[in-house]
Amino acid sequence: MAVSFCGRIASTQRNLLKIPKRHGYIVLLPEIGEESSEKNPLLKDDNLPEFNTITIEKCIAAIGKQTVEFEEKMKSLENVETKRDLDIFKDWLDPIEDTYLPLETTWGIAKTLYFGNQSLMPTKCYMGIHERATRAVASKYGSAPLFKACKEALDNKNIKLTHLQRRVLIKYVLEGTLNGLQLQDKEFDKYTGDLSYILSKNKEYKAKYESSTGAYSMTVHNKDVVRDFPEDFLRSIATDPKRPFLGPWKITLKPYILKPFMEHCPDRELRAAIWDADVTRCSIYQERSVQASVTLEELRGRRIEQAQRLGYKHYAEMSMETKMAGNLENLHNTLETLRNTALPVQEQEIASLTEFANERGFNDRLRVWDVAYWSRKQRRSMYNYDENEWRSYFPLPTVLSGLFEHIETLFNVKIVESKKADIWHKDVRFFDVFDLNGSSATPIANFYLDPYARGTEKYRKEQDSGWMSTIKSKSKVGDSTPLIALIFNFPPPVGDKPSLLSFKDVQVLFQKFGHALQHLLTTVEYSDIAGLSFVEWDAVFICDFFMENWLYEPFVLRSISEHYETKQPLPVETMEGIRKMRSHFAGYKLCKELYLSHMDLELHSSETFWVPMMKRLWPQYFALPLEKRDVHVCSFEAIWSGNWAAAYFSKVWSEMIAADLYTAFQEIEIDDKLRQKEMGARFRDTFLSLGGSYPAAEVFRKFRGRDPSPQALLDNLGLTSRAMKEAKKMQLGDR
Template sequence: MAVSFCGKRIILTRTSLLKTPKRNGYIVLLPEIGDDLPDKNPLVKEETGFPEFNSLSIEKCIAAISKQSIEFEEGVKKIEASIQKKENPDVFKEVLNPLEELGVSLDTTWGIAKTLYFGNQSLMPTKCYLGIHDRARNARAVKFNSKSIFHLCKSVRDNPDLKCTEEQRRLLSKFVLEGKLNGLELEKNPFDRFRNDGKVLNEKRSQFKARLEFATKQFKHKIIDPNTMKDFPEDFLRIIAVDPMQPQRGPWVVTLQPHIVTPFLEYCPDRELRWKVWQENNLRSSLANDKLLQTSTPLEEIRYRRNDRAKLLGYKSYVHLSMETKMAGSLETVYNVLDTLLETARPSQEEELNNLTKFAKERGFDGTLQHWDVPYWARKQRRTVYNYNEEVLKEYFSLPKVLDGLFRLSERLFGIKIVEERKVDVWHKDVRFFDIFDASGPNSEPLASFYLDPYARSDQKIRIDQDSGWMVGVRPKSTITDSKPLAALIFNFQSPIYGKPSLLTFRDVQVLFKRFGHALQHLLTVTNYSEVSGLSNIEWDAAEISSHFMANWLFEPSTIQQIGEHYDTGETLPEENIESLRLIRSHMAGYNLCRELYLSRLDLELHDSEDFWMDISTRIWNRYFVLPREKRDSHVCSFEAIFSDEWGAAYYSHIWSEMIAADIYSAFQEIPVEDQNQVREIGKRYRDTFLALGGSCSPNEVFRRFRGRDPSPKALLKNLGLKNVKQEKIN
């Protein structure tokens, strides 16, 4: 075995993927707009309203996005001029409705390009998509940076005599909040400083991402010994084998890509090698790294600039600014929930690690359990205690059967009918297309439609993490433009091979249910404006509720029975396996929850405190973890989600959405599962609230309409099988 580092030094100030507000690429592309493009969207068939994927090209996408972006920007200017000319313009008829008409076409073109980016890289390479993405995003941002539109919306919203719908008021509030957070209330000098901070912030985020990406790519570890790899799943070996056609032969190359590191630590029997990979992963871009790859300075600059901008806007810190766009509403509320969960999760973690240590020692482990040991021994314990073997279980989860069960469940819960349509243009022969109808009404016109692209194509599809899957909102719902929702679900599941259908791991099944739940919120919305439809204008910590809600059904025995059938014999998944899957999420649940609680608290404190990042991490570590912090652990330096992605001061949102979803699901647990009338009644209530209202209503109000009270973290603890161990001992 040998460790090798590859690659040459590159310019590490290159722009960030999907994040930089300005990029030279699209400027070069503007001359390709052409005067001969039709007035309507050139990427969409006029007679059907669906994208012409069979005839799409990069040039067409670039030309369309460029033309529509310019039209959008010019349209905003015309609206601003109109506002200036009139004393009391009608904010809906003369401002928001025209913006809606301009925006839907642009959003659809952007959605088509994004679908190709995730679904077929040969049709939409990353470099080309980045120009399209930035051009569209910059154009759409213009309306939220217009002082004329901002002040008009604010004056109308604050008018005590205003008569409008709940959706319209929410739409006005969106424009007011966006304008406020863009600094439109600031005087000239603080506004100039605010804008300069923003430019520097974007540069540092790009720098952070570029350095981390290169540090990640540097590490490559070649394994020659087949004994090291004998227990690994064949699908994983195929990914890391030098020759994917001979996955069992080797050699194999391990990298620090998330979809490589996670399963490697779970299956690697060599403790020293696990430690090496774990350490390299946690030292990426740290102070121990090459100076040009270190992210400590950029991340400190990101923290400073974010807090400086927040203070200019009148907030105590960036965290307090962030709460403006969160369901929780205040930092105190978030901390109260996190602490309540920790009160049960921490003692559970202690018991789990004691049991895991005992399990490992009984099987020859000699030493003190460390972080790089936990994934490996936890997998072995899971297999022994729960008879959980993914390779065996896969044979019971064929994609056709799982899809059928998922669609039936959705139809039963939400009163819809999902029908496959074959005469539609797609970007690959594997892609399928479905219409969604209202089961209670006439089926002449679908409510919405979606594409499904299920299989991995290593030469065409992006794979970012182990459980990769995407839901792309291709077209939004808008009554103003008479457009119906359209989405694309894109996955990396195993392709059918040797006469076998696509066989899914249980993790794959969870990803499918989550992404479909996410899609339903986009597809079943009933709002009038795209700006508040589906997932638009949803508070960050409520954005994943529907994903987790659908995933909860996978731990219902009746659901597993419906989707679990052997692909060859037709045998139903045995009862003991069904029970094991129902209990599996309680395995190491305290340890896993504490890790997420730690990362959530770390993110919030990093954006609320001026202390050095390492001091913050060291200070809070022992509160969340039983195992001590490794001396050189620098995981903060690779915390991409909060520094170069969009989850700064918002990482807790994942837990919050999961908590809300568990509380929603508990409404179904309170009734007999066989009482289909009550199940349908509650399912309809969920569709009429969380799926229908989108961002047109506060999620706190939506939850109260569904549950009749405020949310509680108790349901999440119950679903995870976590009980307060210390309290039980006292009793």
């Protein structure tokens, strides 16, 4: 992914950065036996992971050996800094990459097991491996001698560098700069003090957030409350998952429970209670031990100081160094353009929803905790949306077959299942990716697919979650081809009945395959800038949203669907419902993301206390008033303990860019297969191929021939046409 200054790594030595322990786990390294003398003891002779025999102990032993080797390699290379006629790639960067790749593979294997089989890789064990690897890799970008050498090589006009080499050096210099390596001794010590302090506050906040989240639960005994709940959701909240309809049912604040509960619960008082528990997490309404208002103020204050030491006005300005948006003025103007269209539509959406609810016996004004419930009912009424009925038309084998066919048509690559790889569970499948542009019978990349939910065995966060775990990156130095794992929580097959996907599941599948293709189809041969490496944070989800856009095309829907029993095609009215449903409550949803994005940027560019800031910004984005007990800033976990400080806008930006890219395909007639193929080839040659070897704005211009516009996103979501209709109504009313 992009270079990262969020959560920069603290240092006690100028030449080797040390990262403080963030979870308090002590990793005891077992003795590394003779079997670990190979470059990577977790790989078979064919260079694929030996998942059949991998254990926690083997992972810990391998990561221990490889991290020590990597750190020793960095130290030994730093000792040759005075060597004359130093070749920055041959003498430094190539050996670093060659030593790093086995470590990356072990780290990726551990992460895959963490997401895919927690009985094989529990959270505590994975976090130990993750932090040990993170600490070792920090030395790549925390080495002052390497930073100096890269900077000198970049500035030296006598050194002949390829474009890719220059881009690698730019990455090292930018990372080093954001790690404070250009600062003088005392200033450097202060800067690393900032980083250490920020990490400690991240950890402090995370502990408070997890405690506050874990402390709350509600038990539901009344069957009437859960009568409309989907079966797979009932199974996830039932005290006995084998008897999901009997109850009782336990409701918590975990995202994959909270969101569907708010959508399906008919009891308004219960919705209000859960909503209140959600938005008061870590606030003054909670016990003192989990209150986080002071912690987050200390955190944002020190982040701003940290940026100022590097010469930036504030942290939000520093954030722009690693963003496609480029600068805050451009970003704010773009977000404001989106808001100006989305807000009037949201006002109409709330009025329409109020009318809909009133017609069905609701006799109060809508409150925030009513929106998810009534909008789901309205969506079902307007588009004849029956989730269970729609599921019957999306059996996973059919969806995958249609997806693979679409990828082949667009990008001229073929995905073929193979039985040669070890797997960590019988449900896991393995695939080769072949380039149809070439004549080689050797796959250019591979991936694992682990599709089904397995209770607590698999990691889960959101209601509709999928994960991509990188195991190998493309590298000429390490003779390495891309290898990833895609892990989902789709309903498992039952008997002869295949896994039936909800439309949300299908969306997640397409998104994650878009993400995966950028890693699998890269042609860049330096792992530091291949695939998703060194792609700006706000560009890293572009291919996700680009692939999802195809789901609203009737010809794609036809190719990925058929009734699992009757084999009948998806009804035309259902396809039309899917297309129209995309715009349902789009104004409200977009405004919510824009509000959180604006709040995040202002928190990291202003010293104003967050409470008045929240009260000022809320009415600019929402038609419903801010509730008195709503203190959601305290539980804005993504920016306080996650990596998204001053970067929360990234998904909206990626979605906007993806919509603009997709319009290039919409401008071509559907039956013009030749031009569609040509456009697909151009997309592959730019966004899927170039990785971080060019800035994302330049890659966009290579594809589109101009700078991006927010208009395509507004059109895609149906907001432009609805805003125009609303404006005409108002004009007629004025007359």
